[in-house]
Amino acid sequence: MAPSEAPQPTFWDGVRDYFRQDLLPLLADLRLAIVLLLAIAAFSISGTVIEQGQTLEFYQTNYSQDPALFGFLSWKVILTLGLDHVYRTWWFLALLIVFGASLTACTFTRQFPALGAAQKWKYYTQPRQFQKLALSAELAETDLASLGNRLSQKRYRVFQDGNQLYGRKGIVGRIGPIVVHASMLLILVGAILGAMTGFFAQEIVPSGETFQIRNIFDAGPWAEAQIPKDWSVRVNRFWIDYSPEGNIDQFYSDLSVLDRTGNEIDRKTIFVNQPLRHKGVTLYQADWGVAAVQVKLNNSPVLQLPMQQLENDGPRFWGTWLPTKPDMSEGVTLLASDLQGSVLIYDNAGQLISTVRKGMVAEVNGVRLSLVDVVGSTGLQIxxxxxxxxxxxxxxxxxxxxxMSYVSHSQVWALAQEGTVYVGGRTNRAQVAFERELLSLLEAVSADSNEAKLAEASVS
Incomplete structure (x- = not known):
């Protein structure tokens, strides 16, 4: 009868052996985890320093090729490497995934075995075993029950079997590193989920207008489901509080969330650091502007003229041109710098004609110009x-x-043999504090023994 042949290893056996013998130890290597963490930190810093989600013109203006920032950082480098959206690049997400795999491997190959070893224990049955401990002592004529009581008072969990005793406390200190790794994995999952499904938008909306979120600057590849389509937002009112000196104190937006039929389902007045949150979408008060100016010419109906922000390096101004004749041969320029109801009027030659406030009237080009109101617009970050x-x-x-990780895992063993009690212990941290605790405990046990002897002597 021919001897049976050993089974040949399959492809999956080779994969399993490679994972266990090569890949798993590599992922669990602390040096790899440190390198990955430093890389993630470095690229996260770059994503904070380099503005994210801006337009091509922005990067071309601020990161020119000649001269390039630091000699190499130009707009082409930024766009090629994806530094304009660091947190959504494939290589940054790959770093997060590999780092998460490293944490998981370390948890299962090191932390769980360490916890299992801490939960397994055995009594010491030979005096020579105590010589291997960092701290040990020998007591004469000491009662193990007294030692156990003293350990219990120090919050040790005590086990005793005849002349053998074991006590431990601080097992939570062994669980702490596992909790730390689990928390970091949770953070990584949250970061990846946010990068893939989150979005960022900005809207400039005049008072009284209703809008849906459309002006999206940055969004993950799976963000479509997060962009609201079944509700809109109405800006009921936007206003600014000014200080007595004329400076802006705070600006507010009274917002209403409307369903498909226009019914109000949520409402809040927001200001800086007090946003409106609805169905996972957060609307922040971020900016403001002048949307329009309302005027009357003689006895005409109220005319609302949209205003545009002027490009200048100084204070912000918004302007519009108002024709004063039907053939538009003459007109005036209206400028506003805030919502306090003051408007500057300039002629076609650029000369200041008048300054009017809300409710005032000025004569320009033979007509009476009445300022009805200055309409503000709110700037929202979504x-x-x-x-x-x-x-x-x-x-x-x-x-x-x-x-939890700062809690010391302390262990104490004791063995009563031939009139001598051998005591020893060890801890994984705070060695000096543990030595002091154990020495004070031994002194207390010796004192208990002496008191017991005195009590027996007095009885006899």
């Missing part, structure tokens, strides 16, 4: 990031895990 709850939860869990 964001949606479904990963934020995961990121915030991860940071909260990270703080908890760090606190």
């Amino acid at each position: 964001k949606a990031d479904p990963g934020i709850p995961l990121v915030y939860g991860g940071f909260g869990l990270l703080m908890l895990g760090v606190i």
Whole structure:
């Protein structure tokens, strides 16, 4: 009968062996995790320094090729490497995924085994075993029960079997690193989810107007589902509070969220650092402007003229041109710098004719010009990031895990043999504090023993 042949390894056996013997140790290597973390930090800093999600003209203006910033950073380099949207590039997401794989590998190959080893214990049965401990002592005529009581008072969990005793505390310190790794994985998942499904938009909306979110500057490849299509927002009113000196104190927007039929389903007055949140979308008060000016010429109906912001390096001004004759042969330029109701009137030669405030009348080119109102517009930043709850939860869990990691895992063994009690212990951190605790505990046990002897002597 021919001897049976050994089974030949299959392709999947080779893959499994490669994963266990080569890939898993590489991913669990602390040096790889440090390199990945530094790379993620460096590219995150670049994403903070370099403006994200801007137009091509912006990068061409601010990052010219000659001379290039630092000798190499030009707009072509930024666009080629994706530094204008760092957090959504394939290579940044790949760094996050590999770093997450490294954390997972380290957790299963190191942290879980360390926790399992900490939960497994055995009694010491030979005096020579205590010589291997960092701290050990020998006590004469000491009761193990007294030692156990003292350990319990120090919040140790005590196990005793005849002349053998074991106590431990701080097992949570072994769980802390696992919680830290889990929290970092949660943060990574939240960051990837936000990068893939989040979006950022800006809207400039005049008072009284209703809008849907359309002016999107930056969005992930799967962000379409997050962009609201079944509700819109109405700017009921926009206004600015000014200080007595005439400076802007705060600006406000009274916003209403409307469903498809125009019914109000949510409403809030927002200002800086007090946004409106609705169905995962957050609307921030970010800017303001002058949208239009309302005037009357003689007894005409109210005319609303849109105003555009002028390009200048000084204070912001908004302007429009108002014809004063039907054939548009003559007209005046109206300028406004704020919403306090003051408008400057210039003729075609650029000369200042008059300054009017809300409700005032000025004679220009033979007509009476009445200023009815200056209409403001609110500047809103709109964001949606479904990963934020995961990121915030991860940071909260990270703080908890760090606190847990600072707890020392301390162990104490004792063995009573031939009238001598051998005591020893070790800890994974705070060695000096543990030595002081154990020495004070031994002194207390010795004192208990002496008191017991005195009590027996007095009875006899």
